Every structure is written in C-alpha cells, then in structure tokens.
Amino acid sequence: MRAAALVFLGSLFCTEAVAADLTVNVRTAAGEPIRDAVVTVHPAAGVGAQPIRFAWPQEMGQQNLQFDPFVLITPVNGDVAFPNRDGVRHHVYSFSPAKRFELKLYGKGETPTVRFEKVGVVALGCNIHDSMVAFIKVVDTPFAIKTGPTGSVTLHGLPTGAATLRVWRPYLRAPNNEVVRQLVLRDPASVEVVSAELRKPPIRHSAY
C-alpha cells in the first residue's frame, strides 16, 4: 500500500513542481466525527488525463446480508466487482441516473462486474434484502478519499492554488448530500474543517 502511494506521489511530481497537503476534518456541529464521507478535490488547474487508479480494491462485496464497503470511491470508467460471499442469492440493482443496472439473482462464489461510465452517485440495493444499501461514488479526480472513524483525512501532493473541495456522504443534510467549498491550496499544507449534520436514513440498514 505504501509502495503504491509512493508510485502515485511520484507521478504527481512529474507534472507539478509544487505540491500541497490538504487535511479535511468532517464532523458534526457537536464535534462528532463523520465517517464514510467522500472528500474530493478538483484543482482549478485540472487533474490531467491519465487514468485514475485508487489504492483500495474496486470491489463491492456482499457478506452477512450487507454490502461491504458502505461507500466505495470508484474512478470513472472503472470496473467494480460484486462478489457474493453470502450463502443466499442477491439481486443487486441501481436506479440511479449515474448508472442503472440490475444484477439478477446470483449466488455464492459468483462475482459479476459492472463498469461505471458516468460520474455521480450510484445507490445500490438488493431487491431481496431491503436492508442492504450501499453507495458507489464515481469520481473523475484522483484526489478523492473516504473518512474513517476519526472523520479526518489528508490528501497529499495537491497542486497549490485554487481548487474546489467537495464533501459528499449519504444522508448528509445538504443539497445533493454534498458540501461544496472553493479554496486555495498552499504549500505545504492546509486544513479544512467541514461541519455537517446527518439525516436519519429511511430504513434501518446494516451500515448504521
């Protein structure tokens, strides 16, 4: 993992002479950290034309009647595997405009793959198990990362200068579940604190 990051950083250095770090702290007004928030940065200078690769596996597994992970960041045109690790069959679907698809009932050991051509949010459900809900965030920037239990993430090697910061999360109390912020990235590092509230999900699903 560290090796992959170094390779990734190296490629950044090839294009930009100056690099900056951005630490984003996502939490509620009460100070509680918010996890599973997708932090993306679009530098005003652009992100280049190289295909985007992320360090985490492009996989949306199904185990114990839930999707794993709850939120997956996928580069545009990326392929995501849907391995079924449960003893029961699943019927994974999405009616999201970003990607409408249906993986009709498939059983354990089967791993269908879906390619996500459009940038956007894909809400995943299982037609058999309504408590299975997950989200795939299809992005067109390599500067994307998901918050963990601390609610705080750091993006490294960003080009300095103006950039757009987006923090998206399912059920975030904001238009399109997204907080958008314009900022100027400076060398060597910047810190952004994003404060937001969460809505109650319509059903109690396993990610909660």
Place this chain on the structure above:
Amino acid sequence: MFRRLSTKLAVLYAGLFGAILLVVSLAVYSAIAHNAERMVRDELQASGTVFDRTWALRSQELQDSAGLLSRDFGFRAAVATGDAATARSALQNLRARLGIDLAFIVGVDGNVTTADGRSIGGVGGQIYRALDEGEDASGVFVLDDQPYQAVSAPILSPTLAGWVVFAQRLDAQEMKSLEQLSAIPLDAMVLSRRPAGDWVAATGHVDPKEGGLVSRFIASGLTLKTRAPRDISIPSGAAIALVKPLHSLGESPPTVLMLRYPLAKAMAPFRPLVQTLLITGALGVVLVVIGSFLLAGSVTRPITALEEAARRLKVGEDATVTVKSRDEIAALADSFNSMAAEIRDREAKMLRDAETLAVALDRAETANRTTNEFLANMSHELRTPLNGVIGLAQVLAGLVKEPTQARLIGTVTDSARQLEILLSDILDAAKLSAGQTEVVAQPFSIGAAVRAAGAAFEGPAAKKRLSLAVDIPDGPDPVVMGDPQRLRQILDNLLSNAVKFTASGGVRLALSQTDAGGQPRFRITVADTGVGFDPAMTERLFERFKQADGSATRQYGGTGLGLSISRGLAELMGGTLDGAPRPEGGSIFTLELQLPLAAQAAAEAAAIRGVA
C-alpha cells in the same frame, strides 16, 4: 275495613302469597338481569378482543400486500424512474386483485398518485406528513367523513422513493361482519370527531338522534384510554358500551370503535320466563283467593253458628250448636252447649226462687199491713177505755182526801197517762207505716213555733237542774207554710229525749236559716251534754222499737218509737232528720226542712189563679 272474617283471611293469604311471589319474582328477575348484564359485559370485552384480532389480522394482510408491491422490482423501477403509468397500473392490478378500497403512492415530495387517478385532497398532505415523520405509518384516517384503516410500506430504490398506502373502508359492511363475529347481537359503529368537536357516527346502524346521544356520551366522559365497558343511556333504554380508541394516522381526526348492547336486548331471551312467572303467579293468586275463601268459610261457618246460638241464647231460645268438625271450634261449641244448658237450668231455678220470694214478700207485706192496721185499730180501741180510766181516776182524785189513797190514785193516773203516750206513739208509728199520716200546709211563724217548743221544756229541764238555751236568730220571724203540729211533735220528741238522756249540763235548741235556690231552708238543732251514743249505732236509733242500747230502755224508759216517728214525719214534710254524737260528749240532732215562705206561696197561688 274487611268486615267478614273470611274476607280478611282471604286477603291475608292472597297478600302473603302475592308478597312472596313478588319477592321471588324480583329476586329471580334481578338475578337474571344481573347475570345478563354480566354476560353482556363479558361478551362486549370478548367482542373487543375479537375486533382487536380482526383489526390486527387485516392490518397485517394489508401490510403484507403493500410490502409485496413496494418490493416488486418493476414497481420499484417505475417509481424510482418516475414511470407513473407503470406504477399506477401495478397499483390498480393489486387493488383489484385484493379488493382494497383505496391504494395510492405518496412520493417523497408529497405527491399522491392514486390507483384510479382520483384526488384525495388534503388528506394526502396529512398522510404525507405522517409518513415523513416515519413513526408509525399505519392507522385510521377520515376521507369525506368515511374512516379508513390504512397501512403503508416504504418504496426503497434503495433510497426512499415514496410509500405505498393501502386503505380499507370501515363501513357498515365491516361493522356488520364484526357484529356477526360476536356471540351477542351488538351494535358496532365507528365514530369520528369532527373539527367542531362533536362525534359523528360514521358507520353502523344508528339513527342520527341516537348518534348524537352517543357522541354526547363520549364527549362527556370518554378518555381515550377507556377500556372497560361503560353504562350509557340511549333512546331505546339503558345500554352497555365498549369504546375502543382507534389509532389515528398522523393528524387525522380521532376515531373510536363503539360496541354497544342495549340491555333490553339482553333481557329479551328471558321475557318468556318472566311472562310464565307472572301468569303462574296470577293463577296462584286466584287459586289462593278461592282456596282461602273456602278455608275461611269452613272456619267461620261454625263461628257464625256459635254467634247465632249466642243470639238465640240472649233472647232465651234453644241455643244448641252442632259442629261437625273435631277441632278447637268444635270444642268451643261443646263448651258453649254445656254453658247454654247450665244457663237454662240456672234461669229456671232463679225463676222458681223469684216466685217463691215474691209469694213470701207478698205474705210478709200483707202481714205487716195487717199488723199495722191492727195496731192502729187497737190503739184507737185501747184509748177509749184508757180515757175512761184517766177520767175516772181524776174524778176519784177530787173525791179522795186520804193521802195514801190520793197517792195510789196519782199513780193510777200517771200510769194511765204513760200508757196513753205509748198508745199515741204506737198509733203514730202504725199510721206512718200504713201511710195514713197526713201533713197539712198552713202559715205559721217558725221562730215562734221553735221558741214555744223550747219553753215547754223549761220546767222539766229546771227539774233536772239542766240549762235550756233557745237560740233564735234576730230579725223578722218568717211566716212559712207547713204543719206546725207535726213540727212541734218532732221537736217535743227531740227535746224530751235530750232532757231525758242528760244528767248534767244543758240542752241547746237552735234555729238557723239558709237560702237554697230561692227557697228558705231551716235547720233546727237540738244538742245536749248527755250520754251520747256510739256512731255505729246512729242508724239503729231511727229504727222502730230500737234504742242505742237495749239497756237504755230499762234505764230511761220510752218506747223507742220517738225518733222513728220523728224521722218519718220529717220525711213526710220533705225534710231530713239526722243525729250524731258530739265529740265533746252528748249528742246533736239536726232537723232540716225546706219550707216555702207564706207570702211567696200566696203570691204563687195568686199567680196560678191569675193565669187560670
């Protein structure tokens, strides 16, 4: 009130029977009523539970159907992609297949898509808010005064895209099926509260008037937690009602289910029993009246016979009673018969005795009269030779000069005079007894008469060294009508007795006058200081031939006729004569006479003549 004994008994028996019947009937009826009421309460509770089960079951069925639809992939896809036509078609299919009254989709934006395209107006917004709250998206809502039982299921795609809502009408038919599930014929209805606050019966067979009463009942005492059946009053009588609040969907108006059972209905099965009881009771009363009349007759007939016999006995007829029975009345009749016989015997004996007595009395009276006549005649006959003896003795006394002879002749004269007095007394007494004595009424001065009588005894009193006081009131001496000779005879007798029985002291003669009712009443007393007498002997003094003491005659002489004659005369003159011993010694005799004044008598006589 009831004069005849048989009526009294009949009324008594019938009254007792009626009272017992009433008590028994009341007890039976109240037991039945109590039981019926308890049954109704239990059954209402049970029906409430049945309703809960039915409600839950149907709710579950609806929920299942709604869930099934909301999970249908095609339906999800249609809702998620905004394909209203497909969604509506799916809704309509299921609605028709399952017989659901109302089916619609509420979008997350609040838009309502009904199966048949009809609008549900403001209710949609209400339901949307309830669903959006997400607390309990099922319950009752009211659309056009019609309550609906509604369930919802979220449409997930996989995020919330809306809700499927299925609703069933709570209508008369529903209530009917609920009523049919109950063991008792109760009335089921759903009431909803209108914005004005009054409750309106939305379903059930209630006329509006009754509905109004019911809503008033709810309004007055209903808390939505009421669970136990309550007593209410409806136009057709008392009823028991169970009110179950229904869960409202969101802000929908409150609704309640009311299970109501009129108590009159509960009593209906027992009506034949009560009727039978009443008819039997009435028959019983009639039988008791007849029976007690017969019984009372058998008791009173002998009593009447006895009463009849007693009446016969009273008038002296034959009074034998015949009683056939062998009870106490028969014993009484036997006693009565023997008593009647006894009375007859005694009466006969008494009659015989009375006859004997009358004969004896008659004989005695005749003898008495004969004696008196004889005495009167004899006295008269004796007087004539006695007068001869006295006259000749007086003649002899004039002729004889020799003292011894003169003394002997004096003795003859005294003896003859004494004999004459004796004869005179006997004659007077006999005349009085024979009723031959007459008194006259002539005017005389009473004071002068009394004074004269006193004066006559001055000599004899002086001879015995006794004082003689005559006390006549001062003032005019009234002239009265009476018999002065008889008065003088009485006073002579009293004064002679007084002088005779007094050894020392004196005699006092007094006259006093009182007026009683305009008539002057005179009291003449003769008091002495003599021997007196025993008070117990007072009445004996006035009997003929009696003196206070038998020995007195020997000591003082006299016939013992004086007082008897005096009293006889006093009574003949309309007065009284009494004697009494004086406490200080001696005796006092009191003569009371009521004598009219002569002037008054003359005036009255004149008046009578004048009138005549």
